[in-house]
Amino acid sequence: xxxxxxxxxxxxxxxxxxxxxxxxxxxxxxxxxxxxxxxxxxxxxxxxxxxxxxxxxxxxxxxxxxxxxxxxxxxxxxxxxxxxxxxxxxxxxxxxxxxxxxxxxxxxxxxxxxxxxxxxxxxxxxxxxxxxxxxxxxxxxxxxxxxxxxxxxxxxxxxxxxxxxxxxxxxxxxxxxxxxxxxxxxxxxxxxxxxxxxxxxxxxxxxxxxxxxxxxxxxxxxxxxxxxxxxxxxxxxxxxxxxxxxxxxxxxx
Amino acid sequence: xxxxxxxxxxxxxxxxxxxxxxxxxxxxxxxxxxxxxxxxxxxxxxxxxxxxxxxxxxxxxxxxxxxxxxxxxxxxxxxxxxxxxxxxxxxxxxxxxxxxxxxxxxxxxxxxxxxxxxxxxxxxxxxxxxxxxxxxxxxxxxxxxxxxxxxxxxxxxxxxxxxxxxxxxxxxxxxxxxxxxxxxxxxxxxxxxxxxxxxxxxxxxxxxxxxxxxxxxxxxxxxxxxxxxxxxxxxxxxxxxxxxxxxxxxxxxxxxxxxxxx
Numbered sequence: 001x002x003x004x005x006x007x008x009x010x011x012x013x014x015x016x017x018x019x020x021x022x023x024x025x026x027x028x029x030x031x032x033x034x035x036x037x038x039x040x041x042x043x044x045x046x047x048x049x050x051x052x053x054x055x056x057x058x059x060x061x062x063x064x065x066x067x068x069x070x071x072x073x074x075x076x077x078x079x080x081x082x083x084x085x086x087x088x089x090x091x092x093x094x095x096x097x098x099x100x101x102x103x104x105x106x107x108x109x110x111x112x113x114x115x116x117x118x119x120x121x122x123x124x125x126x127x128x129x130x131x132x133x134x135x136x137x138x139x140x141x142x143x144x145x146x147x148x149x150x151x152x153x154x155x156x157x158x159x160x161x162x163x164x165x166x167x168x169x170x171x172x173x174x175x176x177x178x179x180x181x182x183x184x185x186x187x188x189x190x191x192x193x194x195x196x197x198x199x200x201x202x203x204x205x206x207x208x209x210x211x212x213x214x215x216x217x218x219x220x221x222x223x224x225x226x227x228x229x230x231x232x233x234x235x236x237x238x239x240x241x242x243x244x245x246x247x248x249x250x251x252x253x
Numbered sequence: 254x255x256x257x258x259x260x261x262x263x264x265x266x267x268x269x270x271x272x273x274x275x276x277x278x279x280x281x282x283x284x285x286x287x288x289x290x291x292x293x294x295x296x297x298x299x300x301x302x303x304x305x306x307x308x309x310x311x312x313x314x315x316x317x318x319x320x321x322x323x324x325x326x327x328x329x330x331x332x333x334x335x336x337x338x339x340x341x342x343x344x345x346x347x348x349x350x351x352x353x354x355x356x357x358x359x360x361x362x363x364x365x366x367x368x369x370x371x372x373x374x375x376x377x378x379x380x381x382x383x384x385x386x387x388x389x390x391x392x393x394x395x396x397x398x399x400x401x402x403x404x405x406x407x408x409x410x411x412x413x414x415x416x417x418x419x420x421x422x423x424x425x426x427x428x429x430x431x432x433x434x435x436x437x438x439x440x441x442x443x444x445x446x447x448x449x450x451x452x453x454x455x456x457x458x459x460x461x462x463x464x465x466x467x468x469x470x471x472x473x474x475x476x477x478x479x480x481x482x483x484x485x486x487x488x489x490x491x492x493x494x495x496x497x498x499x500x501x502x503x504x505x506x507x508x509x510x511x512x513x514x515x
Contacts, residue, residue: 096411100404106298107401107436208408215415238415248505 028054032127035179037186044119044187055122056091062129063087065136070165070219072143073157078227085216085229090125092216093209094118101201110188110197120184121201128176135168154223162220177202214239283307288316290324297324297397305444308389309382318385321392328399329357335406339413339422339478348476351484355477359470364395367463371441374459379451390444394437401433419479420504423497426478427468434464472496 031039043051067086071078094101101121102114112120142164147157181198188194213219215234221227284307286292296303304321308314333353337346372387380387409426416422438460445456471477472493475486 096407100401100408103298103401103404107397111299204408208411211411211415215411235415237417238412238421241416241418241421 029058029130032123033130035183037183040123040183044116051119052122055126058126059090059129060087062133063090066132069136069140069143072140073161074149074221074227078221081229082219085219089209089213089216092212093205094121096208097204100204104200105197108197108200109193112188112197120180124176124180127179128172131172131175139168149223158220158223210239288320290320293320294324294400297393297400301393301397301440302443302447304393305390305447308386309448314385314389318389318392321396324396325399326357328403329360332402332406333357335410335413336426336478338410347484352477355474359474360395360467363466363470364391367466370462371459374455375445378445378453378455380445380448382448390441394441397440398433398437401436405429418504420501423478423500469493
């Protein structure tokens with residue numbers, strides 16, 4: 001059980017929780033990855049406002065770095081575009097789902113409100129950003145060994161890159177959210193309410209995140225298509241319609 | 254029978270349950286903070302049984318019911334406005350105001366249709382409560398569903414501006430409605446238990462009836478999503494499953510890949 005608000009060994013607010021200076025910033029990053037419950041208690045229960053900028057910076061740095069690796073195959077222009085768009089997906093998803101996540105937290109009985117749900121999810125995405133950022137050099141190395149967009153075997157290279165990035169992002173997401181789940185369970189009024197709330201958040205964020213990534217396409221520019229920040233018709237169609245049409249064209253439906 | 258005795262009998266199921274208060278520690282908390290909208294919304298989300306408890310204890314339940322109806326109307330109107338953005342190319346388009354009107358009107362009318370059956374089915378399930386209390390339970394149910402729909406409004410807006418297919422958006426709206434109304438049903442069941450319900454099967458049947466009525470209302474008041482050039486289509490009577498099937502088949506056909514509105 002997490003103790004909070006008191007003095008003594010329960011909370012042990014060390015200097016890193018004060019979030020001052022780059023050294024403390026990196027200490028916080030390490031503590032986040034370990035799922036340090038004292039830090040989370042300090043951030044979420046105490047309602048630390050400075051936890052939000054820390055998480056946002058970690059998301060921007062981690063996901064931005066990984067985004068730049070995704071765009072790297074297509075040249076410097078796409079490197080910058082994807083570095084901007086990958087963190088943007090997370091922030092836009094949280095904006096669209098923010099109110100809903102707060103309402104679901106309350107209605108499902110976890111007693112996690114709007115602000116706390118935002119802090120939880122930002123923390124989860126910060127862990128995901130850290131994981132992605134840490135994997136960026138490895139993925140960059142793999143990317144460098146793939147055929148480029150204008151080389152022979154570009155289609156195979158594109159498909160392999162697509163699968164690789166999907167797998168890495170999924171893995172980072174799962175790792176981050178598994179870490180977060182145990183924290184949500186502890187903070188919620190009951191363990192089962194925490195699990196239900198967490199699952200509802202994840203479902204909602206996946207559903208909306210897929211659509212926002214569709215609106216912000218391209219990320220992996222298919223061979224033969226132009227590099228651009230957004231497609232000329234970003235709001236024409238949605239992810240699920242496109243998936244349905246793709247299945248239809250394969251005569252599966 | 255004097256008023257004191259009457260009050261005692263009316264609150265009997267709650268008093269019986271109040272024995273559990275000390276056990277769970279948070280089942281029935283008093284509705285503190287008055288009947289302003291913000292306070293009621295807070296209680297509706299966090300401790301809805303406090304509202305039910307207050308309704309049963311109140312001599313003037315209208316003080317609770319009226320704000321709940323106000324919350325429902327406001328939430329449904331905003332949600333309807335977001336739904337209306339799918340079909341409206343410009344701000345003076347008919348659907349931008351017709352969709353909220355139809356959603357608010359349709360849901361209030363559905364509630365009115367189902368209110369007597371909720372009272373009877375609750376009584377069959379063993380609930381010992383006044384008609385006003387059941388009206389309050391229904392109001393709280395609609396208000397909670399409306400609040401959750403407001404939470405979904407940004408999601409609906411995103412898909413509304415992105416989707417080409419009216420069937421997709423219609424399907425999404427129905428899914429969201431079922432989710433929201435599911436939370437409402439849980440509230441009704443919890444309220445029923447708090448009011449002494451011994452058998453939940455009757456109220457579950459009522460929940461299904463209510464769901465079918467609201468789904469049929471989407472077909473009766475069509476078009477709500479999409480625009481077929483008319484405000485209402487009362488002449489052609491259809492069961493909702495048949496109407497939805499026709500719409501989906503229309504969109505799935507390869508020659509209708511794009512929205513005919515475009």
